[in-house]
Amino acid sequence: MTPAEPAHLEHATPADDAVPDYVLDLERAAEYLPAEQRALLRRAWAVGAAAHAGQLRKSGEPYITHPVAVARVLAEQNVDVETLVAAILHDTIEDTPLDRAQLAAEFGETVAELVDGVTKLDKLKFQDRQEAAAESFRKMLLAMARDLRVILIKLADRLHNMRTLGAQSPEARERIARETLEIYAPIAQRLGMNLIKSELQDLGFRALHPIRHAVLQKRIRAQPLLRREALARIEAQLAQKLANEGLQHRLVSRVKSPWSIYNKMQAEGKTFTQVMDVFGFRIIVGTVADCYHALGVVHSVYKPLDGRFRDFIAIPKANGYQSLHTVLFGPYGSPIEVQIRTQEMDLIAERGIAAHWTYKHGGEAPNSAQVRAHSWISNLLESQRGTGSSLEFLENVKVDLFPDEVYLFTPKGDILSLPRNSTALDFAYAVHTDVGNQAVAARVDKKLVPLRTKLVSGQKVEVVTAKSSMPKPQWLEFVVTGKARTAIRHQLKHLEHEDAVRLGHRMLDRALEELGSSLERLPAPRLDAYLGELRYPRLEELLADIALGNRMPAQVAQALTRDEGGTLDLLDTGAMPRSGDKILITGNERGIITFASCCMPIPGDEIMGYHTTGRGIMVHRMECPNVADYRKSPERWVAIGWDREVSGDFGAALRVEVDNSPGVLAQVAAAIAEAHSNIDGVEYLERDTNVAAIRFSIEVKSRKHLADVIRRTRRLQVVHGVQRL
Structure with missing residues (x-):
């Protein structure tokens, strides 16, 4: 049924002799529809032609020829009448005085929602075209989640634009072709639409490399x-x-x-x-x-x-x-x-x-391609909620769009498909974000493996989790799926901020104690005024900035206590803060504590901290030769020590002098492994006929653990000496 005609869209449905050939071609392509639905197409053309009156394409043709051609592409796919009507009107909200309410009154809410889903975000201002395109893509994806027909119209729109690309400038041709090959052709492939995908790829290739295309074609x-x-x-x-x-x-x-x-x-x-x-x-x-x-x-x-x-x-x-x-x-x-x-x-x-387009209101059950498309889009939407920017989201989508897949089984026998080179950790995040965040290892075909293990088709994968486990920055180096990358980044940002706030709190408190005050004793109006002056919305933001080295705790403490008569100026004392007031660290403070590679401190070493802008605290051993330079900036010193509970693995390096003979390296590596230490790297420092000096980069838990590694290594007959670097 055609909805009642509102007064503001009074256009009689034209007779055959007043209808251009391109509209008749559309009607012939849509012969699978009943006669009354084909009449609705002509009605949509009349409304669209009136709305686009006076608008021309770059080729000089009336603009309305483009949306009708888009509808014809879709009619060849045997889609329903609402999709075809929306295709004919898909540019009206964006480019004509017609608005969403008028479309809904004339053709129904569904058509209006489809047109709105395809409409680009031209009303908002963006930093550049790239960001606008990414945000437009994000909006289109949200509309796709409500109704998959949005992407059908968008793909048909892109296909007709590619067929008529010749009218564009060379720069626009290259940009549109590249976007087609990077985003739209892979989306068509991801949705199983091979005919449209193949034509988009071929037209994109021809636009980008016309000579190569012509040679291959010939x-x-x-x-x-x-x-x-x-x-x-x-x-x-x-x-x-x-x-x-x-x-x-x-x-x-x-x-x-x-x-x-x-x-x-x-x-x-x-x-x-x-x-x-x-x-x-x-x-x-x-x-x-x-x-x-x-x-x-x-x-x-x-x-x-x-x-x-x-x-x-x-x-x-x-x-x-x-x-x-x-x-x-x-x-x-x-x-x-x-x-x-x-x-x-x-x-x-x-x-x-x-294929067999069936809309959610009745008809047959959706085909497997539609079910899988809905599942893919809902996964993308879940990942976009944790993404910082549209551009980052678009990059993650691109990763997921090239479906060279592996097929894996869950313990219950369900099948998950992941991109090629996916790891056990990607699988964990595919199961659920919480499973990924708490993953510690995996069982692949009942064999325990690390999370970075790459998976191959046909494997049965079970994720081992622990409630105390949390994402690590190193995870970003080996995950390949956009969902895993987004979830890890989101969680790390959250954890880093929490750690920074805690550490900043301890640092500011200690600086205030030096001046005979504390955060609790500061008058609230004074603190609020200071935060307002520096444009911090909350105290937590200031504390995080202190931990990251963007503000010196001594200077902040002085500013906060100035009205209380605080007179001690740490900057002029030239001395280190008192050792009895050390800030204790566990080694797990992500993103705000960094262990210096020059001296590689481990739990049990005497340590000091040096405040670096934007990077937090750099931890050095007291005997590190670089510490002498840091004495010149006492305001950046941070008195730190190891907490009673320290966890995690810490980097250390050993110089091992051994016989220069076959099999020696394997013996030393075995001794280090027996001491439950991981080897991160091996490098020959010196080598002559009889003796070789080798540097082993290892991971240990403490000085005691390192001493055990050195003791086991020294016992080997082939070893002449071991020293920590």
Whole structure:
């Protein structure tokens, strides 16, 4: 039913002779819709044409031709009428006087919401185009979460823009093409929409590298006769054998696109001939059982290559794609790539979430591509809540968009798909953010492994957690998924801030005690006035800045006690603070305590702290040669010591002199390992015919632990001497 017509949009539905050809083409593409719904399309065109009246594209055509062409792209995907109406009107809110309320009154709330979801954020001011595009993408993703049809319209819009890219300036062409290849083509792939993905990739490649595209296109078309004959012969043999087995099938040979050839040449360092020296076929059959039957048939015609069979029917890809893949030894020395799938799988492989479009109000259940798309988007939305900026979020999305995946099993038998090179920690965050934050190790196929272990398809993974465990900065070095990266950063920022506030509190309190005061005894109005003067919203922000070295605690204490008659000026004393007032550290103060690499202090050493702007406290051993320089800035000294409860591993270095003979290194490494110490690095310092001096970078828990490592190493007959560096 068409909603009642509001007075402000009075345009009669035009007759056929007043309708341009491009609208009639759209109606022909939408013949799968009932007549009354096709009439609604013409109505939408009339409203859109009136709204865009006088607007032209860069090519000189009336602007309305673009949204109608976008709708036609979608009609070829057999989507519903609301999506087509929204496509025709997708630029009206942004570029015309029409507003959301008018669209809702005329075409219903759903259409208005779809148009609003596609509308870019042109009303807000951004630092640059990049940030605007990233924020626009974030908004589009939120709209996608409510209704997946938003992304269908956006992809069709991008496809038509790419088809008509010639009217743009060279700079705009390059920018739009790059954005298409980096974001929109991978999104189409992630949503299983292979037809649109392939065309976006090809058009993007042509815009970025026109000469390379033209050369590859020409060489593909000029395939040698010998190759065409070989292709026909293989096709005939496969078809004959499938027919003999009574399998109803459709067999098609697959043609590689310039983009896929170029990509393979770049990624694998292959020549054009090597890439093209592969025959590709697709076999489409009636049922899943027929797929496995057909697989047996093709394996009986040509022998399969070991380890090249993939079953995406039993374990579908993250975008819902299902198919059997096998590679065969060809009769001409060339491999034959074969994909086997049902008609429905083929439709989903080509159209993804647009296949059999079913909206949430009734109809059949959504297909697997739609279910997986919803799951992917909800995961992205969860990660965007913890992301600092739109640009960081967009980078995380890009990481997730290139789905070269591994498929893993949870202990309950559920399947999770993660990008290639994912680690056990990525898996933990994929299960749940809290599981990731508390992860300590993992069991892969019942074997205990560290969190940085890379996973491969088919493994069963169980995450080992501990409530006391917290994310570490080193985790960012090996996770690959955007969700894990965002969650770790978010948690680290939170923990660092808490630690900084605590340490800043102790430092300021000690500085105030030197002046005969304390935070508790300071008058509240005085403290509030000082915070207001320095534009700190809360006391916590000031304390964190003190810990990070951005404000000197002595100077802050003096300013706060000036009105109380505090007279001691620490800056003029030239002496270190009193040793009895040491700030005690546990070594776990993330981001605000750094252990100097020049002397590598460990628990049990006599230590001192030096305040560095923006980096917090740098901890040195008292006997460190660099300490003499720091005496020149006594206001930056911080009296610190080790707390009674110290945890974690601390870096230390040993110089070990050994016999220069085979197997010695392994003996020393084994002795260090027996003392429960990790080796981070090994480096030969000196070497002659008889003796070698080796530096071992190790991790220890305390001076006592280090002494144990040295004792075990000295016992070895091949060792001449050990000393701490």
